Amino acid sequence: MSLLKLSHVSAFYGASQALFDVHLDLAEGEVLALMGRNGMGKSTTVKVICRLMKNRGGSVMFDGRDLGSVPAHKAARAGIGLVPEGRRCFAPLTVQENLIAAARPGHWDLPRVFELFPRLGERQGQVASSLSGGEQQMLAIGRALMTNPRLLILDEATEGLAPVIRQEIWAAILRLKAETGLSILVIDKSLRELGSVADKGVIIEKGVSVWSGAFSALDRDTTDRYLGV
Known part of the structure; x- marks a missing residue:
């Protein structure tokens, strides 16, 4: 059964249409890579999923529930966790304060986050604001x-980081x-690293889903056509 399913999704910034026909389907426990060149609609799709932006057409279903009229805070409470592009940590708060700011009861607590990212515990x-860029990214994931x-959504989680930090995050x-067994939607430019984690992939071109399938089925012609520089 699908945990997240987008069908025929369209979205606008004012009068400008950004998404025209986006489809994706993510099952419980799967990792889905959302791919495409810059400006093709990946981050807009994430905003629609997290209800930071409304879709004008199509449907966004999460665990069988239509999120069309759901505000962002209720989407988060439903179980959608976002690691936004650019990290956006609470700069004046400590690492611990950032982590507990929106914490909810469950498997993940401070000891488990510090075990995943020992630097945060230290x-x-x-x-x-005193952390390095890589440490802030770890903090955003931990938060x-x-x-x-x-569902954990990682929007360009390794962008601009040193190679050694990138490898820690991957x-x-x-x-x-x-x-x-967490479901993960990940956006990144590195096909090699995506291939190590993703079960499935979706490519967006000019606001339209143009390819989807098992990540292992992604061939050179498709990557050259839709992902090449």
């Missing part, structure tokens, strides 16, 4: 996990997949 008393979501995503 810096739990520091304010977020989302502390809401104990059923290793954490692999652990989440292997050990927790």
Whole structure:
């Protein structure tokens, strides 16, 4: 059964249409890679899923519930956890305060987040603004996990980070997949790393889903056509 299903989704910024016909289907425990060149609608799709933006057409179903009229805070309570592009940590708060700000009871608590990201445990008393970019990204992921979501959305979680930090974050995503059964929607430009974690993929081109299927079925012609520079 689908945990998240988008069908014929369209969305607008004012009078400008950004999404025309987006489809995706993510089952419980799956990892789905959402791909496409810059400006093709990936982050807009994430906004629609998280109800930060309304879809004008089509449907957004989460665990069998239509989210069409649901505000963002209720979508989060339903079990959608977002790690936004650009991290957006609460700069004046400490690591621990960031983590508990929106925490909900469940599997994920401070000890488990600190076990996944030991750097956060070492810096739990520091304010977020004093952390490196990579540490802030770990904090953003940990903050989302502390809401104990059923779906974790990672929007460019490794963008602009040093290679060693990128590898730490990909290793954490692999652990989440292997050990927790958490459903994950991940946006990233690295096909190699995506291929190590994703079960399925969807490619968006100019606001339209143009390819979907098992990630292992993604061929060179398709990547050159829709993902090449």
